[in-house]
Amino acid sequence: xxxxxxxxRIAAHTQDADSSLLxxxxxxxxxxxxxxxxxxxxxxxxxxxxxVMTSDEIFSEVTAVYDNYVDALETGSIExxxxxxxxxxxxxxxxxxxxxxxxxxxxxxxxxxARSLFxxxxxxxxxxxxxxxxxxxxANRIAVTVGVSFVQERERVIRRQQLAIRELSTPVLxxxxxxxxxxxxxxxxxxxxxxxxxxxxxxxxxxxxxxxVIDITGVxxxxxxxxxxxxxxxxxxxxxxxxxIITGLSADIAQTLVNLGVDLSMMQSVGDLQGGIxxxxxQLSYAVTRTGDQSAGDEA
Amino acid sequence: xxxxxxxxxxxxIASVQSALTDTEVIELRDSILERVAKYRSTGVIVDVxxxxxxxxFAARSLSTVARTNRLRGAKTVVVGIQPEVAVAMSQFGLRLxxxxxxxxxEAGIQLLTT
Numbered sequence: 405x406x407x408x409x410x411x412x413r414i415a416a417h418t419q420d421a422d423s424s425l426l427x428x429x430x431x432x433x434x435x436x437x438x439x440x441x442x443x444x445x446x447x448x449x450x451x452x453x454x455x456v457m458t459s460d461e462i463f464s465e466v467t468a469v470y471d472n473y474v475d476a477l478e479t480g481s482i483e484x485x486x487x488x489x490x491x492x493x494x495x496x497x498x499x500x501x502x503x504x505x506x507x508x509x510x511x512x513x514x515x516x517x518a519r520s521l522f523x524x525x526x527x528x529x530x531x532x533x534x535x536x537x538x539x540x541x542x543a544n545r546i547a548v549t550v551g552v553s554f555v556q557e558r559e560r561v562i563r564r565q566q567l568a569i570r571e572l573s574t575p576v577l578x579x580x581x582x583x584x585x586x587x588x589x590x591x592x593x594x595x596x597x598x599x600x601x602x603x604x605x606x607x608x609x610x611x612x613x614x615x616x617v618i619d620i621t622g623v624x625x626x627x628x629x630x631x632x633x634x635x636x637x638x639x640x641x642x643x644x645x646x647x648x649i650i651t652g653l654s655a656d657i658a659q660t661l662v663n664l665g666v667d668l669s670m671m672q673s674v675g676d677l678q679g680g681i682x683x684x685x686x687q688l689s690y691a692v693t694r695t696g697d698q699s700a701g702d703e704a
Numbered sequence: 705x706x707x708x709x710x711x712x713x714x715x716x717i718a719s720v721q722s723a724l725t726d727t728e729v730i731e732l733r734d735s736i737l738e739r740v741a742k743y744r745s746t747g748v749i750v751d752v753x754x755x756x757x758x759x760x761f762a763a764r765s766l767s768t769v770a771r772t773n774r775l776r777g778a779k780t781v782v783v784g785i786q787p788e789v790a791v792a793m794s795q796f797g798l799r800l801x802x803x804x805x806x807x808x809x810e811a812g813i814q815l816l817t818t
Binding site for chain 1: 793799800815
C-alpha cells in the first residue's frame with residue numbers, strides 16, 4: 405500500500421513537469437500502435453513466452469494490454485490497468501502461465517516502446533533524455549502493477565486451494581462394525597498429520613472401533629517428522645484400544661522409513677488395502693463369503 | 705483414595721474417580737495387587753476415563769501392576785484413555801507394557817471374556 409501511494413505521487417510529479425512530453429509520447433504510441441503491437445507479439449513468440457496460448461490469443465491480449473498501457477501512461481491512473489491485469493491473471497493462471505512469462509512479457513513491451521522512442525528521438529539527445537525521464541517511471545510502475553496483480557491473483561488461488569484441501573483432508577470411514585478405514589491421499593505434512601491423528605482418535609471413540617486400516621497408497625513421500633507423527637498416531641490408537649494396520653506402503657516410503665530408523669515395531673503393515681481389510685476382518689472374526697457363482701457376482 | 709475397586713466375578717474393576725497424587729497411585733497399585741491375590745482374580749480392569757493427565761509415574765505404575773498380574777496369570781486392561789491423553793502419552797513416549805487397552809469398560813469386559 406505504501407509503495408502504491410509513493411508511486412502515485414511520483415506519477416503526479418512526472419505529469420506536472422513533463423505533461424507535454426508525455427502527451428507527445430502517448431500520441432507517438434497511438435500512431436505507432438499497429439507496428440509496435442506486431443513487434444511486441446513477434447518478440448513474445450520469439451522468446452517462447454506464453455507458449456500455452458495460440459498466436460491469435462496472444463495478439464488479442466497484447467492489443468488490450470497495449471491500449472490499457474497507453475491509457476495508463478496518459479492518465480497516470482493505473483486502476484483500469486490493475487483491474488484488467490487481475491482479470492487477465494484469472495484467465496491465464498488456470499492455463500499454466502508462469503510468473504516469469506508475465507514479467508517477461510511486460511518487460512518486453514517496455515523494451516519495445518523504449519526502442520521505438522530511441523529511434524524517434526535518436527538525433528536529439530536532450531529531448532530523448534527528457535522523454536525517457538517521463539516514460540521510465542510510468543513504465544516501471546505499470547510493469548510492477550501487472551506483475552504484482554499476477555502474483556496476488558496466484559497467491560489467492562493457492563490460498564483458496566489450500567483451504568479446499570484442508571477441508572477435504574481425510575475421511576474416517578466405517579466399513580464394518582468396529583472397523584474403520586482412513587485413506588490418505590496426497591502429501592502429508594506435520595499439521596496435516598496432526599489433524600489426521602485427531603480425526604483418527606475421535607473416529608475410534610465415536611465408532612467404538614477395534615481395528616483401523618490406514619491406507620497410504622496415495623502418499624508420495626514421507627519425511628522424519630511425518631513418520632514420527634504416524635507412529636504416534638498408531639501408539640495413541642493402541643492406548644485407546646484400537647489396533648492399526650498400515651497398508652499401501654510404497655517401496656520408496658518403506659525404504660525411507662528403514663533408512664530413517666523409525667521404530668516400526670508396533671505397526672502392523674500389509675501390502676495393499678484389500679489385504680489390510682482382509683486381515684482386519686480376520687482379527688475381528690468376520691468371515692466374508694461369496695454367494696452364487698462368478699457371473700452372478702459380476703451382475704450384482 | 706478416589707478409586708473404588710469392585711469385585712465382579714473373576715474380575716476386579718478399579719475405577720479412578722479423579723486425579724491421583726503419586727501417593728494415591730502407589731496405594732492403588734498396592735491394593736490392586738493385594739486383591740488380585742486375595743480373590744484369585746483372572747482379570748483386572750482399570751478405568752481411567754476421569755483422568756486428564758497420565759504422567760510417567762502413573763504410566764509406570766500401571767505397567768508394574770500389569771506385569772505383576774501377568775506373572776500371576778491375570779490380565780490387566782486399562783480402559784477409557786481420552787484421545788488427548790493418548791496423544792500426550794504417545795508424544796512423551798509413555799507406554800503401558802504388558803497391559804491391554806480398550807476403549808471403555810464395556811470393551812474391556814468384552815476383551816477379558818473372549
